[in-house]
Amino acid sequence: MSDKRQRARVQGSWAKPLHKPQQPTAQDAQSGSWKYGPRSFEFNQPADPIREIPAEKVIENAGDYEISRGPTGVSRLRLIPGFLQQEEADWMFSKLLAELPWSQKTNYRMMGDAYEEPRLTCWYGELPYTYSRSTMEANAQWHPVLTTLRLAVEQKSGHTFNSLLCNLYRDGKDSIGWHSDSEPSLGPQPTIASLSLGDMRVFSLRKQPLPEDKGDYSYVERIRIPLTHGTLLLMEGCTQEDWQHQVAKEYHDRGPRINLTFRTIYPEPERPRWRSVR
Numbered sequence: 001m002s003d004k005r006q007r008a009r010v011q012g013s014w015a016k017p018l019h020k021p022q023q024p025t026a027q028d029a030q031s032g033s034w035k036y037g038p039r040s041f042e043f044n045q046p047a048d049p050i051r052e053i054p055a056e057k058v059i060e061n062a063g064d065y066e067i068s069r070g071p072t073g074v075s076r077l078r079l080i081p082g083f084l085q086q087e088e089a090d091w092m093f094s095k096l097l098a099e100l101p102w103s104q105k106t107n108y109r110m111m112g113d114a115y116e117e118p119r120l121t122c123w124y125g126e127l128p129y130t131y132s133r134s135t136m137e138a139n140a141q142w143h144p145v146l147t148t149l150r151l152a153v154e155q156k157s158g159h160t161f162n163s164l165l166c167n168l169y170r171d172g173k174d175s176i177g178w179h180s181d182s183e184p185s186l187g188p189q190p191t192i193a194s195l196s197l198g199d200m201r202v203f204s205l206r207k208q209p210l211p212e213d214k215g216d217y218s219y220v221e222r223i224r225i226p227l228t229h230g231t232l233l234l235m236e237g238c239t240q241e242d243w244q245h246q247v248a249k250e251y252h253d254r255g256p257r258i259n260l261t262f263r264t265i266y267p268e269p270e271r272p273r274w275r276s277v278r
Helices: 003-011 025-029 084-097 142-155
Strands: 033-036 040-042 063-070 073-080 106-108 113-117 120-125 130-131 135-136 163-169 176-181 192-198 201-207 223-226 231-236 243-245 257-263
Touching: 073 223, 084 142, 084 192, 084 257, 106 135, 142 163, 142 192, 142 231, 142 257
Parallel strands: none
Antiparallel strands: 033 040, 063 073, 073 231, 106 113, 120 163, 130 135, 163 257, 176 243, 192 231, 192 257, 201 223, 201 243
């Protein structure tokens, strides 16, 4: 058997000559399309405009910052590094770390699943405080150091406060997720005074998305603030309505940090009791 006949038997009847690619004609070039064989590819302008992700802003220097202005009003931050002197901050940090009644709070998700907060907390105030579907009971016995700090923060900020949520981040793995301090008991447009003691942690904010974005945070404005030992940060105006904030986990060595968040709590209105009709 000749080599030619042997190749034909091996390849079988399906072996056919390859088609040569069809060359584009002058008419194709004029129509704005590119053709290759039986398929045609056409360029169409995207229906939706291309959106850019805004660059994250960093705030490090002392000052007043208007971070947004919209239908709800103005959102403002006031950053005061060095609110406490180094030696004073060191002494207060060690005192509060050792003497406050720190404990780990249990919260509940929408479906009722329980989880422990990745940090320790304690609460001071004549009224209880409820968030994440669990309540911290009233505690009117303020630690003397906290009373001193509250008076100093009120004098500096021009606001008065009747309550305090204390957070202890034991290391870089402790955190708090994205949220707003917008519980009904805080009233409209609450002012939150946040005092940091201990190791530096990054405080992040992100703007609430527009209604048409349907909860997509991909293109919102973001702010990053390194909060150092003895720094006071005030969140005022519509910040709790128009922005969220967090302290994210960090995967390198971080020492303990205490965050004191002074606020004003109001009694929540009683819910109407429905009478059953028999």
